[in-house]
Amino acid sequence: MISIRVGLGSCGISSGALEVYNGLKKAGQDISLSKAGCMGACFLEPLAEMKVDNFETLIFANVSQDDCRRIIEIGKSLEKKKERGAQLVYAKRRDGELVFKNVKYIDDTEFFNEQVKNVSAKCGIVDPESIEDYKRNGGFSALKKALAMKPEEIVSEVKKSGLRGRGGSGFPTGVKWEAVLSSPEKEHYLICNFDEGDPGAFMNRALVESDPFEVIEGIEIAAYALGVSQAFIYTRSEYTLAVERLKNAIAETEKSNLLGENILGTDFSLKISLRLGAGAFVCGEETALISSIEGRSGRPFPKPPYPAEKGLWGMPTVINNVETLANIPAIILNGADWFRGFGTGPSPGTKMFSLSGDVKNSGYIELPFGSTLSQVAGIAGLKKDNFKAVQLGGPSGGLVSKAHVKMPLDYESIEGAEAIVGSGGIVFIGKKRAVIDVVRYGLRFIVSESCGRCVPCREGTMRIYEIIERIAAGNGTSDDLLNLYVLSNTIKSTSLCGLGETAPNLVLSSIRNFFEEYEERIPLWKGKAPNLISFQIDAAKCNGCHLCATICPKKAISGKRLETHEINQDMCIRCGLCAKECPFSAIEEHLAEKDQKLKIERKGKE
Numbered sequence: 001m002i003s004i005r006v007g008l009g010s011c012g013i014s015s016g017a018l019e020v021y022n023g024l025k026k027a028g029q030d031i032s033l034s035k036a037g038c039m040g041a042c043f044l045e046p047l048a049e050m051k052v053d054n055f056e057t058l059i060f061a062n063v064s065q066d067d068c069r070r071i072i073e074i075g076k077s078l079e080k081k082k083e084r085g086a087q088l089v090y091a092k093r094r095d096g097e098l099v100f101k102n103v104k105y106i107d108d109t110e111f112f113n114e115q116v117k118n119v120s121a122k123c124g125i126v127d128p129e130s131i132e133d134y135k136r137n138g139g140f141s142a143l144k145k146a147l148a149m150k151p152e153e154i155v156s157e158v159k160k161s162g163l164r165g166r167g168g169s170g171f172p173t174g175v176k177w178e179a180v181l182s183s184p185e186k187e188h189y190l191i192c193n194f195d196e197g198d199p200g201a202f203m204n205r206a207l208v209e210s211d212p213f214e215v216i217e218g219i220e221i222a223a224y225a226l227g228v229s230q231a232f233i234y235t236r237s238e239y240t241l242a243v244e245r246l247k248n249a250i251a252e253t254e255k256s257n258l259l260g261e262n263i264l265g266t267d268f269s270l271k272i273s274l275r276l277g278a279g280a281f282v283c284g285e286e287t288a289l290i291s292s293i294e295g296r297s298g299r300p301f302p303k304p305p306y307p308a309e310k311g312l313w314g315m316p317t318v319i320n321n322v323e324t325l326a327n328i329p330a331i332i333l334n335g336a337d338w339f340r341g342f343g344t345g346p347s348p349g350t351k352m353f354s355l356s357g358d359v360k361n362s363g364y365i366e367l368p369f370g371s372t373l374s375q376v377a378g379i380a381g382l383k384k385d386n387f388k389a390v391q392l393g394g395p396s397g398g399l400v401s402k403a404h405v406k407m408p409l410d411y412e413s414i415e416g417a418e419a420i421v422g423s424g425g426i427v428f429i430g431k432k433r434a435v436i437d438v439v440r441y442g443l444r445f446i447v448s449e450s451c452g453r454c455v456p457c458r459e460g461t462m463r464i465y466e467i468i469e470r471i472a473a474g475n476g477t478s479d480d481l482l483n484l485y486v487l488s489n490t491i492k493s494t495s496l497c498g499l500g501e502t503a504p505n506l507v508l509s510s511i512r513n514f515f516e517e518y519e520e521r522i523p524l525w526k527g528k529a530p531n532l533i534s535f536q537i538d539a540a541k542c543n544g545c546h547l548c549a550t551i552c553p554k555k556a557i558s559g560k561r562l563e564t565h566e567i568n569q570d571m572c573i574r575c576g577l578c579a580k581e582c583p584f585s586a587i588e589e590h591l592a593e594k595d596q597k598l599k600i601e602r603k604g605k606e
Helices: 010-013 015-029 065-079 130-136 139-148 151-161 173-181 205-208 214-224 242-254 286-292 320-335 334-340 373-379 413-414 435-447 455-472 477-494 498-502 503-514 515-521 549-552 577-581 590-606
Strands: 002-007 033-036 047-054 059-060 189-192 228-236 273-277 319-323 350-357 362-367 390-394 397-401 425-429 532-537 587-591
Touching: 002 015, 010 015, 010 205, 015 033, 015 065, 047 065, 047 319, 059 065, 065 425, 130 214, 130 242, 130 334, 139 214, 139 477, 151 214, 151 320, 151 334, 173 214, 173 319, 189 286, 189 320, 205 214, 205 242, 205 350, 214 228, 214 242, 214 319, 214 320, 228 242, 228 286, 242 273, 273 286, 273 587, 286 319, 319 320, 319 334, 320 334, 350 373, 350 435, 350 577, 362 373, 390 435, 397 435, 397 503, 425 515, 435 455, 435 503, 455 498, 477 498, 477 503, 477 577, 515 587, 549 577, 577 587, 577 590
Parallel strands: 002 033, 189 228, 189 319, 228 273, 350 425
Antiparallel strands: 002 047, 047 059, 350 362, 390 397, 390 425, 532 587
């Protein structure tokens, strides 16, 4: 028996997978042909996998219509126990009797050998349009187990697992659930946040397109644990294939008595409704999302109260990201201790990341928290020094340099590098690209997506963008850089929602990690050797106000508030921002070149 599945995610379809699917259908009338989603290696699309009898599954990459007949011929030869056409086989899976001895296994390839597939384990394997296929692969066994547990036990297990929200902030999921469960209000709501809007982020889309039933199962377990009878999935209308597969998954689950009234003969009933937004980035923010579902303009409102206290229609509401909810079935099946076996103490489990930019291998990956940026670069097909920067967390994230390649990918380490995990977008920036152009692109996106409700975000991001445009054109001044700092810190501390609070991240991180690119665009500094001048703090004048330390792009100034500060000359890049900011004129500029000559003359006299 020859069974072939073709990857028909958005990436596969855009690469010609539908034509391949139809070509195989036409060429092999006696084969079993099915659909699959994306297994993550978008650069290999179109992908097809063939299982012949009990032999190992063969994987074919970058398949064209011309390859269809040859693939079927390989299958027919294998039925006769003859191995032919090995050159067409990209890799194979360890799931049967040994065949094609010299062909590598898929989990030994550059792209997959570092990955740990938990959430995305069935992506690219199950048919996303078939509930029976999902069940054959263990689907809904977690739901059956959960319905035999008490809601408090489920919440306790999720809290014990340490699962943190995978949508951006990383808030502990169990804590959020506990707050809603203990609420005196009788009616609770659950919202699955599928409003993935970051440029360079597509993990959630790929997950829903490839394994929508897993997301449905996670929603059901969460709803049962929280006493929810009405759940919503909020997404964007641009995700046409994902929406189509979600609608099908909801309908198929209802037909199987796994969703709807008295699920599996219990007292638990649940309705899941889809809500499509117009693609506003700000609707990824919880309160803006709630406003949109309620039929109002998708704009955030101040917190507290938080959605867990007063959310959808004024009732306690849990809002979890797609990937967060997709983790729930595995936690219920395998336990919190199993989940904590991956990742780090404060950041347990695995995380899906998308890879794009100047990379050889584009797609999405799943790694345990604590994996390094160097590992990700290797998966992306990059050598250690074959990139200039990495954008983490989308346009609201930050830019890190090659100096951060050993940095663990967890919430604490990434925040320490002035970036964020965000939803998981990782964009590599090649050596030939200008970092300031990346910043301009990100700011242009932020400006266009600001809802306009609060002045700091509406006006401040526009002013930052104008300054960056001026610097990029080579007309910047040192005052512009000072103004970037003042504006950025003001916006971060006074904006209404997360969009404004994180909007300056790209600017601040790029100045700190790629200051030389700003130097080259500011005429006053261009070509000026940094070692010609130095800045020193006069201890008699220093009042310990700490403004110089706040403004320093390299954190080269040490000292606590109300104590005398000091400049680390090895870290100082001589930008002069501290001297401009000091209100007591305690920071003096010294011509290092003259000081050096004086030392030489004295040495000669001695």
